Amino acid sequence: MADLETRNLRYFVAVAEELHFGRAAERLGIAQPPLSRAIKRLEARLGVELLARSGGRVTLTEAGEVFLRESRRALDAVAAAAHRAVRAGRGARRLVLTMKPGGDAGLLPAILAAYEAMPGALPVEIMAGAGDRSAPLRDGRADVGMLHSPYSDLEGLDAESLLVERQVVLLPTGHRLAARPWVRLSDLRGETMPPWPSRPVGSIAGQNVIDVGQLMQLIALGRTIAVVPESVRDVMRQDGVVCRPVLDAPPTTVVLAWQQDNCSTAVAAFVRAATEVAVRAAASPPAGVPATADA
Amino acid sequence: MADLETRNLRYFVAVAEELHFGRAAERLGIAQPPLSRAIKRLEARLGVELLARSGGRVTLTEAGEVFLRESRRALDAVAAAAHRAVRAGRGARRLVLTMKPGGDAGLLPAILAAYEAMPGALPVEIMAGAGDRSAPLRDGRADVGMLHSPYSDLEGLDAESLLVERQVVLLPTGHRLAARPWVRLSDLRGETMPPWPSRPVGSIAGQNVIDVGQLMQLIALGRTIAVVPESVRDVMRQDGVVCRPVLDAPPTTVVLAWQQDNCSTAVAAFVRAATEVAVRAAASPPAGVPATADA
DNA sequence: CGGGCCGATACCCTGAGGGTATGGCGGACC
DNA sequence: GGTCCGCCATACCCTCAGGGTATCGGCCCG
Numbered sequence: 001m002a003d004l005e006t007r008n009l010r011y012f013v014a015v016a017e018e019l020h021f022g023r024a025a026e027r028l029g030i031a032q033p034p035l036s037r038a039i040k041r042l043e044a045r046l047g048v049e050l051l052a053r054s055g056g057r058v059t060l061t062e063a064g065e066v067f068l069r070e071s072r073r074a075l076d077a078v079a080a081a082a083h084r085a086v087r088a089g090r091g092a093r094r095l096v097l098t099m100k101p102g103g104d105a106g107l108l109p110a111i112l113a114a115y116e117a118m119p120g121a122l123p124v125e126i127m128a129g130a131g132d133r134s135a136p137l138r139d140g141r142a143d144v145g146m147l148h149s150p151y152s153d154l155e156g157l158d159a160e161s162l163l164v165e166r167q168v169v170l171l172p173t174g175h176r177l178a179a180r181p182w183v184r185l186s187d188l189r190g191e192t193m194p195p196w197p198s199r200p201v202g203s204i205a206g207q208n209v210i211d212v213g214q215l216m217q218l219i220a221l222g223r224t225i226a227v228v229p230e231s232v233r234d235v236m237r238q239d240g241v242v243c244r245p246v247l248d249a250p251p252t253t254v255v256l257a258w259q260q261d262n263c264s265t266a267v268a269a270f271v272r273a274a275t276e277v278a279v280r281a282a283a284s285p286p287a288g289v290p291a292t293a294d295a
Numbered sequence: 296m297a298d299l300e301t302r303n304l305r306y307f308v309a310v311a312e313e314l315h316f317g318r319a320a321e322r323l324g325i326a327q328p329p330l331s332r333a334i335k336r337l338e339a340r341l342g343v344e345l346l347a348r349s350g351g352r353v354t355l356t357e358a359g360e361v362f363l364r365e366s367r368r369a370l371d372a373v374a375a376a377a378h379r380a381v382r383a384g385r386g387a388r389r390l391v392l393t394m395k396p397g398g399d400a401g402l403l404p405a406i407l408a409a410y411e412a413m414p415g416a417l418p419v420e421i422m423a424g425a426g427d428r429s430a431p432l433r434d435g436r437a438d439v440g441m442l443h444s445p446y447s448d449l450e451g452l453d454a455e456s457l458l459v460e461r462q463v464v465l466l467p468t469g470h471r472l473a474a475r476p477w478v479r480l481s482d483l484r485g486e487t488m489p490p491w492p493s494r495p496v497g498s499i500a501g502q503n504v505i506d507v508g509q510l511m512q513l514i515a516l517g518r519t520i521a522v523v524p525e526s527v528r529d530v531m532r533q534d535g536v537v538c539r540p541v542l543d544a545p546p547t548t549v550v551l552a553w554q555q556d557n558c559s560t561a562v563a564a565f566v567r568a569a570t571e572v573a574v575r576a577a578a579s580p581p582a583g584v585p586a587t588a589d590a
Numbered sequence: 591c592g593g594g595c596c597g598a599t600a601c602c603c604t605g606a607g608g609g610t611a612t613g614g615c616g617g618a619c620c
Numbered sequence: 621g622g623t624c625c626g627c628c629a630t631a632c633c634c635t636c637a638g639g640g641t642a643t644c645g646g647c648c649c650g
Contacts, residue, residue, distance in 0.1 A: 004373050005300045007638095021597060034639050036597060046377055048384030056596065056647060063384030070376030070435070077372040078299055081365030082341055089343030089358030140365070260555050302607095316628060329608050331629060348628065349616090592650090599644070606637085613630070620623090 004045070006078050009071040011038045012050065016068040019058045073156060080140030080259070087140075095266050098127045098142035105163050105231035105254050107277060108146070115273035122266050137259055143267050148229065149253035159257040160271055162278035165229040167249040170219050173240050182245045188227070229254070299340070301373050304366040306333050307345065311363040314353045368451060375435030375554070382435075390561050393422045393437035400458050400526035400549050402572060403441070410568035417561050432554055438562050443524065444548035454552040455566055457573035460524040462544035465514050468535050477540045483522070511536055524549070 014024040015035065025032040043050050050064035060068065087094075099108070115121055127142055134152045136142035147154065149161070169188065171178045177187055219225060220240035229252045230245070256274045258267050309319040310330065320327040338345050345359035355363065382389075394403070410416050422437055429447045431437035442449065444456070464483065466473045472482055514520060515535035524547045525538070551569045553562050 003301060003305070004377050005302060006298060006373070007300060009373070009376065010298070022595090030638095031640055032597075033599080033641085036599090038638080040598085046381055046384070048381050050380065050384075053597065054647095058597085061384070063380045066383040067376055067380035070372070070379050074369065074372035074376045077365070077369035078301070078304070081304065081362055081369045082299055084365050085345065085358045085362035086341055086343050088361035089341070089345075089356065317626090325607090326609055327627085328610085328629075328631095333607080335629085353628085593648105594650105595646105595648085597644105597646090600642085601640105602642105603640080604638095607635090609632100609634080611631085611633105613628105615628085616626090618623100618625085620621105 004042075006075060008038065008042050009075055011035055012042060013068060013071050013075065015039055015051065015058070016060055016064060016071075019060075021058070076138040076156075080138065083140035093122050093266075094125045095122045095144065095270060096125045096127055096136075096142040097270075098133055098136045098145040100133055100146075100148070104146050105165060105229065107162060107254070107274070107281060110277045110281070111270075111274045114277050115270050118269050118273060120265075121269065124270075134257065137257060140259070143264065144256060144258045144270055147255050147257050149255050150250060151252070152255075152257070154255070154257060156260060157257040158260045159255040160275055161253050161255050162274060163231075163254040163281070165231055165252050165254065167227050167246050167252060168230045168243040169246050169249075170226045170228060170241050170243050172219055172221070172225070173242055175225065177244065178242050180244065182247050184248050185246060188225070188246075299337075301370060303333065303337050304370055306330060307337060308363060308366050308370065310334055310346065310353070311355055311359060311366075314355075316353070371433040371451075375433065378435035388417050388561075389420045390417045390439065390565060391420045391422050391431075391437040392439050392441070392565075393428050393431045394441040395423070395428055395443070399441050400460060400524065402457060402549070402569070402576060405572045405576070406565075406569045409572050410565050413564050413568060415560075416564065419565075429552065432552060435554070438559065439551060439553045439565055442550050442552050444550050445545060446547070447550075447552070449550070449552060451555060452552040453555045454550040455570055456548050456550050457569060458526075458549040458576070460526055460547050460549065462522050462541050462547060463525045463538040464541050465511070465521045465523060465536050465538050467514055467516070467520070468537055470520065472539065473537050475539060477542050479543050480541060483520070483541075 011024075011028060014028050015021060018024040018027065021036055021039075022032050025035040028035065039051065046063075046067075048063045048067075049061050050067055052059045052061050052064075087096075104111075112124060115124065127136060133145055133147055134154070134157065137145045137157055146162075147159070149159075169177070169183055177183050180187075227246055227249055230243070231254075256271060258271065306319075306323060309323050310316060313319040313322065316330055316334075317327050320330040323330065334346065341358075341362075343358045343362075344356050345362055347354045347356050347359075382391075399406075407419060410419065422431060428440055428442055429449070429452065432440045432452055441457075442454070444454075464472070464478055472478050475482075522541055522544055525540070526549075551566060553566065
């Protein structure tokens, strides 16, 4: 069982995700034949068939499924090694927090204040950006992240729930559903919806959704509608947009997540600060963010 | 930040462990100059100095410490990907248990019986061997392991304590301390002791200690003495060897450990079986393995 | 039965990475 | 303080892993 290079893993992950050698090769920036060879060699080295090429279809074998999951984890670990070392070398210890802009449900200021009041608190750097917010946690670019539970993949991360929210749909004022006090998911069939939870940042009619403000504009213009956690309503208001509860949408949870094996005391302190703030917020919710009524 | 290959990590880990390019190169089976170049390139790619070469001394920088830890973890993850995929491909789902022979404190038969009585239990394969028993857990060759707490490195593993044991010293009958009812650690200064907890399997006067039986023989022959958890006494008796409690030796804990991110139900079931057995054993200890008296 | 899609094979070629020889710098010892 | 020695860095060469192009072969579909 010779040494597996990360290149082998990257190649396999690409093929496993595309289930198509040609597209995977293109994504990797190489030609298809070397990729075929590489995968074949990989299978030979492991002594296991990872992909079933039965005619025009490529599918993952059971071993391939396992190897895909483990490979992703291993690649994350390699990336984390690099990022953590760089951050350690750049001196200036910091705690990096990753989040979607506006995704903190208004909790962040209080959490930051609580954390920074703790003895030995590090400066907190906020890393806001589009795309999958859990990736920076896995690959070591961030220490903690505010994620949204059903949307983000928490596999391999530790997490603490901060807040459970209902979801609302954002509609332009002139929309056919805007007159109703509430809607159901079935009412939204056939509407243009941004693929909010999907992995690559979604595009609506060619426009990339990169921040909540832009999304609001698009809604006001009648180009799309969106289902979002109700706290977004308070963070970002926009004329021409109304929100209506979606009764049967599953509730979202704002979770604070971090890498499982992270033994840093700074992360532990931040998590403690955040949960304390969350408990307090649940007890006495700020105006505009009503607590979920007891059943 | 170009792709880091596992080769880079392996090379760095070797140098970081040896703190000597020449020895590290020898260990890796390559010459020293390519190794120097590789490390230098690695540092250039990361943009961080990992090693401080100040005169004849090589030391790790702070970033190097971080990178060493993370690199080990990443290499384990890569190895785990390979092993898990192979095991998944070989069909025949099994639960692999790693342990030091005789290191189960007599708990194993009951644990196996309890686990196998559970619905959906997999066949258990026992992987006994010398060396570091936590490595197979990290690199995916084993699912669960019985480790000994102060001796095995549990970093990055989840673990459940099964049993806390006092330690005893094994002496040849003719030994100067054999006449005493108990000893203290200070009495053992200067004695020939196998480096039991050390990473490479220790050698006593050129003999590799590979199993408990051999160790017993060596003790009976007066070649060495050993401090071991008291349950070893019951698993393996030998004429010519007596055991005496070591009053001030730290107690050892038999722990059941597994990879943190392992979400397999089989592992969960095994852990549950083991803890139940351990609780029962603590309540009514079998003859010969007295429970630790309440303080 | 023919065309097109897609993975596998054949063959070449480039460059990353390994080897040998040697330089250069520090520390140690007399 | 000079010399020696240990050890990492540099210089230079060479080999082969891995990438590219061209093409084959099997499968599906019309």
